[in-house]
Amino acid sequence: MPSNSKLAFAWLFITLVFIGALGYQLTVRNQSPIETNILALLPENRQDPIAQEAFDQVANSMSDKVIFLIGGQDKQVLLAASEQLSTELATVGLFSKVTGRISQNVQQAWGELYFPKRFQLLTPEQQARLQHTPELQNQQVLQALYNPFSGVTGNELRSDPFLLFRDFLSQLTKQSGNFQLTDGFLTTDYQGKDYILITADLSDSAYSLSLQRQLPALTTLENSIRQQYNVDVLHTGVIFYAAHGTESAKSEISTIGLGSLLGVIVLLLAVYRSPLPIALALLSISCGLLSAFVLTVAIFGKVHLFSLVFGASLIGVSIDYAFHFLTDRLAAGKTWNAQQGLQHIFAAITLGLITSLIGYLGMLIAPFPGLQQLSLFSAIGLTAAYATVVCWYPILARKPSQQRNALPFMHTMTAWLNLWQKPVIRVAFPSIIFIVALMGMYHADYNDDIRQLQALPSDLKQQEATIKSITGVSSSQQMLLVKAADEQDLLNQLQQVTQQLDTYQQQGALGGYQSISQYLPSEKTQRDNFALVKQLYQQQGDALTQQLKLNAPVAFEQTFTPLTIDDFLASPVADPLRFMWLGKLQGMQSAIIMLSDVHQPKIIQQFATQHLNISYLNKADEVSLLFGEYRVRVTELLIGATLAIWALLTWRYGMKKGILLILPPVIAGCVGIAVTTITGVPLNLFNLLALILILGIGIDYTLFFAEQDHAIDDNAEGNSESVSTQSTFLAISLSAATTLLSFGLLALSATQAIHSFGITVLTGIIVAWLLAPLSMSVQSMSVHDKQTNNTRHNEANE
Incomplete structure (x- = not known):
């Protein structure tokens, strides 16, 4: 043994x-040991733990939603298709809840929540009117009564003589998107077609592999609905992107892993037999x-x-x-x-x-x-x-x-090594490569966008864009986090922020937003509204009674009872909005305001920084900024690692030899960056990480040649039994070939960050291998010649 x-x-x-x-x-x-959630790659918010917790809650809530749109020109056929799709979606096994036809209970929930509080709920336009020209409200009532399409009933007039509540509900409907209720479904029209909205909540995380495996059944169902009713079926949701990312990763693992493995086996068979x-x-x-x-x-x-x-x-x-x-x-x-x-x-x-x-x-x-x-x-x-x-x-x-009788490829390796005995080759070849690489690096351009991490398929992006155009609802994860000491203070702050957002929206800096305060005024605002309505009844009640010739006078006999956040969250009305109220986080009451179509993010950022309890959250931009910061740090690390390795080599081999050892991987890294730049791929953090790998792997090639010099020093006669330059070069060549098969195959990735990483490593390793003999001294080369001649002489004698 x-x-x-x-x-x-x-x-x-x-x-x-x-x-x-x-x-x-x-x-x-x-649970599965494989993680597919792209958000798991991202760092946590460094400054604000509340912001990180808020982002996690919102991201998880939004990622579990799936939106379907069924479009067609025949409304009856469209309704039948939507009914069948919503029914069969519940049987696919993907969803815990499917919302298609809205039940009567849910439709009545709006009235049940808001109607009892109607005397304290006003739109901003109504507030302004009642403050300055309350008599105009009487004219609003008369216009509605004489309009045959207004639908004012006697019961409505008795319960709300000034018809304030209907305008409030109308505003809420506009804020909810482009939809109206038709036969229990949310419908809208777009470019000559009618569309019906169906929403669903996933039964598990969008990144669950078991859930993603059920998507083919969903595709089959959608295709069946399309063919049976001749309608369009669109969908969007995080699960579709997550599933695409999972399949892409599995495919690339198979391509890279199996490709490398097969390449290794072929090389081993060819060389070792x-x-x-x-x-x-x-x-x-x-x-x-x-x-x-x-x-x-x-x-x-x-x-x-x-x-x-x-x-x-x-x-x-x-x-x-x-x-x-x-x-x-x-x-x-x-x-x-x-x-x-x-x-x-x-x-x-x-x-x-x-x-x-x-x-x-x-x-x-x-x-x-x-x-x-x-x-x-x-x-x-x-x-x-x-x-x-x-x-x-x-x-x-x-x-x-x-x-x-001889190692494989010996004559080719010998010819290449012989070239490196010539001083002109040892000086000119690395110098030319280095100068050309510096010229390519001069045009280097960096792009630190985190979105490069995920390759988004065009069909999914197109569907998402179409759904956004039809619904008016964006899936953007840009948001404002608002914090306060208690619930009422938070509602007050939300209202103040939305007033500023209205200004930005008018200026074109913002496309839109959605906030809890649009559906629930603060208690202070409710009291102010209540006072305005009471004043309206007192000042204009008699006039309205005379104008409408009412049997009973218009009188105000209500008492104030606030509509609370608990009341709102307990109602079905809050279902699509509940995720925006975060509750107590880190001891602070918190809520978020969703932003859409942020055209001038710097204005929003500046507004947020001016207020202590407001934070602008945009995870993609935040992480992209970190990418840029750490790209600089990795550059510093790369320089430090190069100097540390050079110091180690100098300690073992001397300064001159240490420089010759470190030059090939350094030049190779420059070439990798230059080639990546020339191919038009923007550079990022991953390219610098590729340089670290080129340095760590490429130095191996020069190290093994350098060890031959040590062996020669220990064996002055150049006995081939203890020194084998050919075997070293063959091993280095095989190592380079397998590295190219593995890391080089990353250049085939559909994800830009991985693709550019692969290009940098691919070209860098090739150059590191080509320049590796630079680390061999001329003395070592001479001994190599002696070994080669002895080998050929022995072969001839045999």
């Missing part, structure tokens, strides 16, 4: 524990992915699909160390000694792990949970792959490989 048997058993025990933990996470836990290297490589990959998944779930609770898309790329990196071990084994032939082989590469792969971890773990500074998961996932996986090589490979690969 080899001397590292204790390490092998220890790593076997740890791996078995991870396998058991994986089984628990996948089967025993009550043996099943053992394939089994060992797959073992490294499996241990890396297993360890990364289990520990990430244990630490974060879940693994986000976004992290797994990047984590799938780990396949191409986690077997770099395996390549060096297996290539040394291939080169040694019958003289192979597993322990000596591990000893030969141990310093290089350990330094490579350290420098790669500097690159991966550098992403932990970003405040985005998704990036932190990616960082941890990759670092754990790479460490596990390293442990697999060190602990198990000397045991599992004790036997020598089949004897080969």
Whole structure:
């Protein structure tokens, strides 16, 4: 048994524990370990915990809603289609509540809530009229009575002689959107068609994988309604975007993961021509992915699909160390000694792990949970792959490989390495690449928009835009958070804010808004309204009695009882509005005002900053701003990591050699940024994270060449049994190829941020591989020539 048997058993025990933990996470836990909610990637509000809690409540409430619109030109057919759709939606299993035809109880709820309080509810126009020209209200009543379409009844006139309540209800209807009630359904017309609105509440989170799997049944139902009634069926809701994101991520994981895996297998077969290297490589990959998944779930609770898309790329990196071990084994032939082989590469792969971890773990500074998961996932996986090589490979690969006359691609590698002996190549080639890269970087443009994280399908965006045009209701998550010490103070503040918003709306800075205060005045306003109405009855009651020739005089005999927030929230009227009243958060009564079509956000922001208890919430802009801030921080980190790695290399190899080692990955990073810029893709935080990976991975290539110089110093005669430049270059080439297969495939992603990340890594790794021989000294090259000539001489003698 080899001397590292204790390490092998220890790593076997740890791996078995991870396998058991994986089984628990996948089967025993009550929830899936996969996170699909895009909001889980975002950082919390840094300044205001109330704002973060408010955003979470509103986002959760809005994400659980689904809107359907059924459109057609035949109203009767449209009503029948809507009736059937609303009935069958309840049987799909997706929804806990479907609102199609509005019941009589819900229709009566408006009257039941507001009618008893009608003497204290006025529109702003009525308030102004009663304050300044109350006699005009009499004319309003006369005009309504003589209008044959007004529908004024004797009962209404007796209960509300000045017809104030009907105008108040009319205003509420306008605030609720473009709809009117027809045969129990909310209907509207748009571009020559009638549309009926149906809303539904999901039975679980929009990001629930089990719920998303039921969407095909919903699609089937919609198609059936379209064909049967020849109507349009539109829908919008977070669940459709979430499902698209989930499927895109799964597809990209399959493309990247399986593509990398197949590429690795093909490379292994082409180079090693043996099943053992394939089994060992797959073992490294499996241990890396297993360890990364289990520990990430244990630490974060879940693994986000976004992290797994990047984590799938780990396949191409986690077997770099395996390549060096297996290539040394291939080169040694019958003289192979597993322990000596591990000893030969141990310093290089350990330094490579350290420098790669500097690159991966550098992403932990970003405040985005998704990036932190990616960082941890990759670092754990790479460490596990390293442990697999060190602990198990000397045991599992004790036997020598089949004897080969020469390594694969030896003549091509020899020709390339020979070029690097020429001083003009060593100076001119890197310099030209660097200058061209700087020219490309000069035109670099940054775009920190968080929306790049999610690829939105055009058909869903088109449906959402159409529904917004028809309904007049926006799904924007721009809002104002208003806080106060108590409920009445909060209602007063909401009214004051809405007055300012009315001004902004008239100025064109804002398209519209929705607030609880539009449906529930504060107690102070209700008292003021009550006083105005009482004064109206006292001043104009006799005149109205005479004008209408009423049998009983118009008199005011009401007492004031406020309509409270509890009354409002308990009514079905509040169902679509209840989410805006947040209640007590962090000791403060809080509510939000939803904004739509914010054309001049700076004006709204400035207004909010002038008031202590008002906050402007726009999560996308907030996180985009953070993206920009952390892009600067990551740039600083990148510079610091480069200097730290250079210091480490200088300590081991000397200053001149340290510069030659650090130059290839630095130039490669510049090329990656330049090419990404030239392709027209805006740069963002992810491109800088790509530079950290290029630095961490690219430095491995130069490190392994540098270790050859150390080996030559220890073996002045250049014995090929201890020094194998060809095997090193072959291992580096295989590592670069698998890295390109993994990270390079990210360039195929439909998500712009991931796509640009992939382009940067793809081009950067290619250049890092091309320039890696720069780290070899001319002395090492000469020894390499001697080895090559001896090999060819031996082949000729044979």
